Amino acid sequence: MKILGISGSLRRGSYNTSLLRAAARLLPGDVEFELWGGLKEVPPYDEDDDTDEAPAAAAAFREAIAGADAVLFATPEYNSSVPGQLKNAIDWASRPLRTNPLRNKPVAVVGASTGAFGALGSQAELRKVLAATGARVVEGEVPVGRAPSCFDEDGQLVDERALEQVEEVVTSLVAATAARGEALAPTLACAA
């Protein structure tokens, strides 16, 4: 099983990217985790450019999602919503609507902010956006509020409650992904 991690922050010292690294450490040993780093290169969505030869960075994003069994998003909150760069990339991934790589893909959302509410508002908005693409959105949220006090100077998540919540969400995501894999497995014909 492979999980793709997507941080909605482009910042080098991003708490949300650190949150994904914490999530990766909490995954079972047999689950592969890849942190996707191409968000800044994805151009603004333009339907005129969304042809058979979509821009390379947008095509690469679609392929990265298609190549993963599940996706874990960590989103900051910008003005009570999802950062534009993350929403823009998801708009690219959401087309073509019927066959888009997020359709039926198990996804989960976590988030960190320097404010008190831990990006709860943007997590709710992101879940709504992901549901609109046809993704299977796993229940649960991880509101890491007042983020500077939850990470140490090396960017490690040290807040016990947040660690527990991250573990709950990644456990749910792995279970939903495993259940989907079983449902998709070919049924063996009866030998009798």
Ligand code: FNR
């Ligand atoms: C913010 N921040 C913020 N925080 C919050 O709790 N609610 C909000 O609405 C906003 N709005 C907002 C807008 C913009 C443009 C910026 C740059 C920042 C603060 C935000 O939580 C903080 O910068 C986080 O550190 C961003 O996450 P990363 O980059 O550390 O992952």
